[in-house]
Amino acid sequence: MNSLTTTFVSRFPARAEHVLCNQGRSFALFRPHRSPRNRRIVCLAEPYLITKLESAEKTWKELSVKLADPDVVSNPSEYQKLAQSMSELDEVVSVFKRFKDCEKQLEETKALAKEDGIDADMAEMIAYEIGTLTNQLKELEEKLKVLLLPSDPLDSRNILLEVRAGTGGDEAGIWAGDLVEVRMYQKYSERNVWKYAPVSSSEAEKGGFKTYVMEVKGKRVYSKLKYESGVHRVQRVPQTETQGRVHTSTATVAIMPEADEVEVVIDPKDIELTTARSGGAGGQNVNKVETAVDLFHKPTGIRIFCTEERTQLQNRNRALQLLRAKLYEIKVREQQELIRNQRKLQVGTGARAEKIRTYNYKDNRVTDHRLKMNFELTSFLDGDIETAVQSCVALEQKELLEELAQSVSTPAG
Numbered sequence: 431m432n433s434l435t436t437t438f439v440s441r442f443p444a445r446a447e448h449v450l451c452n453q454g455r456s457f458a459l460f461r462p463h464r465s466p467r468n469r470r471i472v473c474l475a476e477p478y479l480i481t482k483l484e485s486a487e488k489t490w491k492e493l494s495v496k497l498a499d500p501d502v503v504s505n506p507s508e509y510q511k512l513a514q515s516m517s518e519l520d521e522v523v524s525v526f527k528r529f530k531d532c533e534k535q536l537e538e539t540k541a542l543a544k545e546d547g548i549d550a551d552m553a554e555m556i557a558y559e560i561g562t563l564t565n566q567l568k569e570l571e572e573k574l575k576v577l578l579l580p581s582d583p584l585d586s587r588n589i590l591l592e593v594r595a596g597t598g599g600d601e602a603g604i605w606a607g608d609l610v611e612v613r614m615y616q617k618y619s620e621r622n623v624w625k626y627a628p629v630s631s632s633e634a635e636k637g638g639f640k641t642y643v644m645e646v647k648g649k650r651v652y653s654k655l656k657y658e659s660g661v662h663r664v665q666r667v668p669q670t671e672t673q674g675r676v677h678t679s680t681a682t683v684a685i686m687p688e689a690d691e692v693e694v695v696i697d698p699k700d701i702e703l704t705t706a707r708s709g710g711a712g713g714q715n716v717n718k719v720e721t722a723v724d725l726f727h728k729p730t731g732i733r734i735f736c737t738e739e740r741t742q743l744q745n746r747n748r749a750l751q752l753l754r755a756k757l758y759e760i761k762v763r764e765q766q767e768l769i770r771n772q773r774k775l776q777v778g779t780g781a782r783a784e785k786i787r788t789y790n791y792k793d794n795r796v797t798d799h800r801l802k803m804n805f806e807l808t809s810f811l812d813g814d815i816e817t818a819v820q821s822c823v824a825l826e827q828k829e830l831l832e833e834l835a836q837s838v839s840t841p842a843g
Contacts (some may be wrong), residue, residue, distance in 0.1 A: 478835045479571065482578050483526045490519040522577045529570040536563040579830050584762070585653035587687040590755040591615060592643045595634060596661065598679025601668035603634025606681040608811070609662060610642045615655075617813025624648030629748055630736050637669070643752060645688075652687050657822040659685045660784040666791035676792065680785075688751075689758035696753065702726040703749075705742055725749040732756055801825060 493516040496502055502509050542548075543556045593610040595602035609615060619626045625647045632640040646655065663680045671677060705720040722737040723745040734752050736745040788797045789807060796805040801821050810818075 479575060479578070482834070483522070483529075483574060486519055486522050486578070487526060490516060490523045493519070522574070525570060525574055525577060529567065529574060532563055532567050532570060536560065536567060539563060575831050576827060578834065579827060582653065582656075584656075584687045586650055587652045588645065588647040589651050589655055589688060590629060590643055590645055590686040590752060591655065591658075592641065592684040592686065593639065594641050594682045594684075595639065596680030596682050598664075598668075598677060600634060600636035600638075601664075601671075601677055602679040602681060603636065603638035603640055604669060605638065605662075605664045605679050606634075606640075606642060607638030608664075609681055609683070610639070610644060613811045614813055614815065615644070615646075615658075618815055619646055619648070619813075621813050621816070622648060622651075622654070624651055628738050629752055630734060630738065632735065652685065654819050655685050656687075657819055658683050658786075660786035662787050662789065663785060664789045664791070666789075684759060686755040686759035687762065689754040694754045694757045694761075696727075696750065696757070700728050702728065703746070721745060723749045725753060727753055727757075730757070730760070798822075 493512055496512055497509065497516065502512060539556060539559050543553065543560065548556070591610065593606045593615075595606040598605070616626060627645050629643040629645050631642045634640050661680050661682050663678060665676055665678050667674055668677050668679070702725070704724045706722045706724060721740065721742045722735065723742060725734045725736070725746075726732070727734075732753060734749045734756075736749040736752070739745045739748055786798065786800055788799070789811075790797070791807065794807045796807050796810045796818075797803075798805070798818055798821075801818065803818070803821060805815075805818060
């Protein structure tokens with residue numbers, strides 16, 4: 431590369447404005463500013479993206495001006511609100527600046543390639559630089575697309591995960607247990623260093639559960655597990671089958687973001703609450719004192735039976751926590767259904783009736799019907815579902831980007 435640099439300088443002594451900078455394996459081509467004439471840089475990104483980015487940049491500049499206003503500075507709450515809004519745009523504006531700088535460099539390098547007097551060595555270097563800048567520009571554009579997507583305000587929340595046995599009789603209860611208590615979701619929580627604990631359960635007669643609810647706490651739990659809502663179908667020879675026939679059973683998963691008391695107000699008049707003895711392990715207090723709580727919500731018909739805690743008060747609080755989450759999930763699901771009807775999304779995060787996966791034991795295969803992808807069953811049930819989760823994220827981002835492009839291209843009114 432040093433010899434190429436020497437050759438280039440010696441061959442073109444009169445064209446000193448072309449400077450070749452050797453930087454390890456790569457290099458950069460620089461040209462000093464020739465004249466005040468402004469050459470228009472051709473935008474390589476999609477028009478809708480530039481429209482959104484310019485709007486975000488304009489808003490960021492307006493906010494920076496407001497933050498310098500003495501009246502705003504003297505008002506802490508207003509200042510904090512504006513500062514928060516500005517900080518949310520910081521990364522978008524920063525990446526957009528890098529994008530424009532890269533775009534400018536690319537156009538100038540392309541212009542250099544068209545000039546007379548460029549030998550083969552220099553042409554090769556320029557072509558390499560054009561390829562490098564083009565790739566950088568594509569990467570920055572993809573990053574900007576994702577940054578422009580609206581974030582789900584629920585993504586950072588903890589959840590209550592409910593699994594209900596569906597069709598399939600006793601085998602459906604066993605399958606529900608395989609999903610939640612024995613394998614998949616507990617192991618996935620452990621992989622993410624999330625904490626989980628049972629909240630409520632109803633055991634099935636031949637093993638497994640009719641219903642099982644567990645609380646999952648940790649970093650951005652809802653952002654990952656929200657894609658698990660729906661019907662999970664299993665095809666296997668059940669433990670209860672004596673003739674070796676393959677049965678099809680289902681379990682329904684509901685992911686409920688944890689709700690604050692201020693978000694869901696429960697009228698005490700709408701609740702019927704009774705107590706009973708829990709029974710089972712837990713000592714004399716559990717067996718002799720009425721610690722179990724049976725809570726019925728009249729307007730919705732939701733019934734919750736909590737026995738997991740050691741005192742009646744704890745079980746009552748657990749039952750109310752679960753009721754709040756269920757009521758909040760109903761509200762969220764209604765909003766999501768409205769959005770789904772408008773956008774016709776493939777990735778569901780709220781439709782309980784949606785069949786999302788089939789688990790085929792004979793072929794050791796899991797099929798995700800939304801992604802049209804297959805996964806290895808054994809590792810999947812051991813909690814290795816991250817690839818499926820991230821594929822759902824990518825698919826949803828793709829659909830949202832298409833919607834974003836359509837919203838910009840469609841004229842108002």
